[in-house]
Amino acid sequence: AAQVFAEGLNAGTTVHVSILDSKGKGVATTSAKGSNGVVLKTSVANAAQWTSETPNLYKAVVTLKNGTKTIYQTNEKFGFRTIEVRRGDGIYVNGLQVKMKGVNRHVWWPETGRSVNPQIDLADVQLIKEMNMNAVRCSHYPPDKAFLEYCDSLGLYVINELAGWQKAYSTKAGEPLVEEMVKRDLNHPSIIFWANxxxxxxxxxxDDVFTKWDFSGRPVIHPHHRPGNHFGGIDCNHYEDYYSTKKILEDSLIYMPTEFLHSQDDGGAGAAMSDFWELHWGAKRSGGGFLWALVDEAIVRTDYNNVLDANGLNANDGIVGPYRQKEGSFFALKEVFSPVKIRMENLPQIFDGRIDVENRFHFTDLSQVSFQWALVNYRKPWDALAGYTVEKRGVTTSPSVAPGAKGTVQVQLPADYKAYDALILAAMGPDKKEIYKWTWKVKPAEALLSGVVFSSDSTASVAETDTTYLLWGGQNSLVLDKRTGLLLSTKNAAGDNLSFRNGPVLVQGDATLTGSRRFKEGKSEVVEFTYSGALKWVRWKMQGNGWADMDYEYELNGSYPFAGVSFSYPQNFVLGVKWLGKGPYRQWKNRLQGTPVNVWQNLYNNTHTSYNPIVYPEFKGYYGEVSWMEFSTVEGKFYVASKDTGLYVRLFDFYGLSGARPHPELPVGNISFL
Known part of the structure; x- marks a missing residue:
């Protein structure tokens, strides 16, 4: 049905409506005598339905005729879809329950503030879709029509909101604003809620004014930040924590927070989102939710040498920067929200190519998703480039797995797949764009060090004074303090002393040096320190080729946020790092997603997320699953490697939120191996 508003028509004027499909083919027509608010009805056989996954659009061509003469014509795109709130149950589109993977969007660009153009509107829709999101809240005002048109054509569910923040309009002032917004935007199928x-x-x-002017009768919601303000069967309460969220989801209302996990600086957004999303996904009465917010709102200050100014911490709350620079949470959310859910963290030792998969699309069968695999070898520290080389690749037959169901992807790997470093599996959606790419190491950690850490037939040497041990092998030497058990200095014959020192210091528990000794182990020289307390012993072994092994043993009882040892190095001496491990963005304990294992490299920067100058990825942070790391410094390069799994390297001091103490607090020292 269509409702046409026209004024000043002659008695003989008729309204004709023709409906065209996406190829321009006429699929239905209807007409009626012209009058203000005339309703025309027709039917379309086998209409292609609109959803965020299948944004099928039709065009209505509306013509005013006086007899056979056309006096006016206009057209507008629309889609066929239903939206239904089933109280105590969920939100349904076209009869199927859906959950919003959404974000709040302020209209913003650094040079023009809240004035943007269609290219920026399109880029924002594409960014939201790239994160595997399916919804956007237009906070706190209706957007330009171009943005809604892109949501229609690319597929995003939209909350369209009456302009304002925390003060309500009077009824007299609000009624014409609601009328104007609804009349302008009601034909957009992407809009599924009005926000009052x-x-x-x-x-x-x-509330009733929205219904008065919306011919399709969309639901109205009340975004709020105080419990008890639910409306229409939906509770939208903002910023609940994990445990209160769980409690609300166990109650009788549908819960769809229209703001949560505030993305200030490097907090919120992807941090903790995996836990929150699993909670929402598994809850019957969850309607999903909307993160705050998409964009850091920094303005170019032409009066201050064009610096980017976000008014302190007031507007540094985006998943992307003011110029849409992708922060770490962007990539975490891309994995968390992936509609192709793969939980396998490590490749089984005996792998038959079967990978368990869950279909988290609402309307799309996995037979419409394409899967490609590749076997790769990681580059070495001294290679000019980071990354990997693709050695073999193939395509996997897509399994038929219905929405919400679980199944198996079968990867047909060659018999020699264990000869390669890693397996990569990429899923591509029906639109041929990447959904996500998973990486699993094939070789064990020690094998990945082949060609990086060498054994040696050469002989190492040792010298001892009253206060030190001097170990050297090949071109390298190190000095250990007998009185403390700490590393005093290291040196390569071709360079000056390296300032990497003052470790190992245990990051948890106490340690009191009780003794030391030196002895030979084959052609290597070993110095061992013994301790009382949590640290039991530390053993340094110098090989003849210059590689020094450090092993240690400790014992802790209780619960600790991390364990390991720290050293110190002057931060201003660092030029950059290259490493084999997770990256290129840092990880938090509650934001491990979106950081595949690869060979990455970052130049040193001292950026604080969202603050001027903006540099991504941030350099300082925690980096996981590290096999080796190359430090480039003004004193030369040095290398750290481990044959163990699960090694995290902490680089210097960093903060997730401005003015807040890190939780957990950072370890002692400034370079830690955890």
Whole structure:
């Protein structure tokens, strides 16, 4: 059905509506005598339905005729879809329950503030889709029509919101604003909710005004930040923690927070989102939710040498930067929200090519998703480039797995697959764009060090004074302090002393040196320190080729956020690092997603997320699953490697939030191996 508003028509004027499909083919027509608010009805056989996964659009061509003469013509795109709130149950589109993987979007660009162009609108929709999201809240005002048109054509569910923040309009002021917004935007199939204000800015007398002007009768919601303000069967309460979220989801209302996990600086957004999303995905009465927010709102200050100014911490709350620079949470969310869910963390020792998969699409069978695999070898520290080389690749037959069901992807690997470093599996959606790419190491950690750490037939040497041990092998030497058990200095014959020292210091527990000794182990020289307390012993072994092994044993009882040892190095001496491990963005304990194992390299920077100057990825942080790391410094290069799994390297001091103490607090020292 269509409702046409026209004024000043002659008695003989008729309204004709033709409906065209995406190829321009006419699929239905209808007409009626012209009058203001005339309703025309017709039917379309086997209409292709609109959803965020299948954004099928039709065009309505509306013509005013006086007899056979056309006096006016216009057209507008629309889609066929239903939206239904089933109280105590969930949100349904076209009869199927859906959950919003959403984000709040402020309209913003650094040079123009809240004035943007269609190219920026399109880029924002594409960014949201790239994160595997399916929804956006237009906070806190209706967007330009171009943005809604892109949501229609690319597929995003939209909350369209009455302009305002935390103060409600009077009924007299609000009624014409609601009428204008609804009339302008009601034909967009992407809009599934109207939002009546925000966080206390709701005049409940306006609820019926939305319904009055919306011919399709979309639901109205009340975004709010105080419990007890649910409306229409949906609770939108903002910023609940994990445990209160769980409690609300176990109650009788549908819970769809219209703001949560505030993305200030490098917090929120992807941090903790994996836990939150698994909670929402598994809860019957969850409607999903909307993260705050998409973009850091920094403005170019032409009065201050064009610096980017976000008013302190007031507007550094985006998943992407002001110029849409992708922060670490962007990639974490891309994995968390992937509609192709793969939980396998490590490749089984005996691998038959079967990978368990869950289909988290709402409307798409996995037979419409394509899968490609590759066997790769990682580059070495001294290679000019980072990354890997693809040695073999193939295509996997896509399994038929219905939405919400689980199945198996069968990868047909060659018999010699264990000769390669890693397996990569990429999933491509029906639109041929990447959904996500998973990486699993094939070789064990020690084998990945082949060609990096060499054994040696050469003989190492040792010298001892009253206070030190001097170990050397090949071109390298190190000095250990007998009185403390700590590394004093290291040196390569071709360079000056390296300032990597003052370790190992145990990051948890105490340690009191009780003794030391030196002895030979084959052609290597060993110095061992013994301790009382949590640290039991530390053993340094110098090989004849210059590689020094450090092993240690400790014992802790209780619960600790991390364990390991630290050293120190002057931060201003560092030029950059290259490493085989997770990256290129740092990880948090509650944001491990979106960081595949690869060979990465970062130049040193001292950026604080979202603050000027903006540099991504951030250099300082925790980096996981490290096999080796090359430090480039003003004193030369040095290397750290481990044949153990699960090694995290901490680089210097860093913070997730401005003014907040890190939790857990950072380890002692400034370079840690955890």
């Amino acid at each position: 204000g925000n966080e206390g800015g709701t005049n409940k007398a306006l």
